[in-house]
Every structure is written in C-alpha cells, then in structure tokens.
Amino acid sequence: MPRVFSSKSFSALHSNSLAARYRRQLTKHPFLLFGLPFLTTIVAGSFFLTPATALRYERFDRKFQQMSKEEAMGIGQNRRKVDMKEEYYRLQAKDLDAWEQRRVKRLKGEIDGILE
Incomplete structure (x- = not known):
C-alpha cells in the first residue's frame, strides 16, 4: 500500500526556512x-495604554461632572451658620399652639384627595 503522507515533519522538509530555524532555537532557548518578547509586549502595552485610559476617564468626568447639593440649589457661601441651641431657643419663643392649618393649592387636574 503506498504512503500518501511522508513520515518527515514539515519543518524537516523546509529546514532552511526562517520558521524552521526559529523552531529549533525555540527548543534550546524558550524564554529568550x-x-x-511576550513579557515585553505586556509591559510596553501597559505603558502605552495608561495615558489613553486616563484620557478616557478624564473626558468622562468632564462630561458628567457632579455638582454638590449647594451648587445645584444655587446657594453661595453667604449662608448663615446653624447653631442647634440657637435654633432650639428660637423655636421655643414661637407660639406653637396658635397655628392654622391651610390646604396647599393644587395644580389644575391634580388629585387633591377630597372625596365628593
């Protein structure tokens, strides 16, 4: 029965090619x-991708910059300081027994909770 495939390996057939020489040297010096080269590629990629990633996050931060609650409400720095004792005495001075309950006016079409 004739053999269709040769018993020699591919690199043995092309022993003078660059790939075959690299393959032989790879068995002798695998790390080198x-x-x-693999570790060099990983480290170099890290150094090259760090500025690109930082730029991406800086753009994202500028686009969606969070405002503080005070900035959102438009309150400046001219707020008075709140002292708990002072607020307590101010509320004590008010007559809390003489108050009147008033309904808040509703917008047109808004349910006001009154049953008819």
Whole structure:
C-alpha cells in the first residue's frame, strides 16, 4: 500500500526556512525567544495604554461632572451658620399652639384627595 503522507515533519522538509530555524532555537532557548518578547509586549502595552485610559476617564468626568447639593440649589457661601441651641431657643419663643392649618393649592387636574 503506498504512503500518501511522508513520515518527515514539515519543518524537516523546509529546514532552511526562517520558521524552521526559529523552531529549533525555540527548543534550546524558550524564554529568550518566546517568554521575553511576550513579557515585553505586556509591559510596553501597559505603558502605552495608561495615558489613553486616563484620557478616557478624564473626558468622562468632564462630561458628567457632579455638582454638590449647594451648587445645584444655587446657594453661595453667604449662608448663615446653624447653631442647634440657637435654633432650639428660637423655636421655643414661637407660639406653637396658635397655628392654622391651610390646604396647599393644587395644580389644575391634580388629585387633591377630597372625596365628593
């Protein structure tokens, strides 16, 4: 029965090619020819991608900048300081027994909760 495939490997058929020479040297020096270029690529990629990632997040932060509650309400720095004792005595001075309950006016079409 004739053999269709040769028993020699592909690299043995092309022993003078660059790939075959690299393959032979790779078995002798695996870290130098595979590991070192791989690690160099990883480290260099990290250094090159860091500024790009920082730029991406800076743009995102500028686009969606959070305002503080005071800025959102338009309150400046001329707020009075709140002292709990002072507020307590101010409320004590008010006559809290003489108050009148008033309904808040509703917008047109808004349910006001009164049953008819």
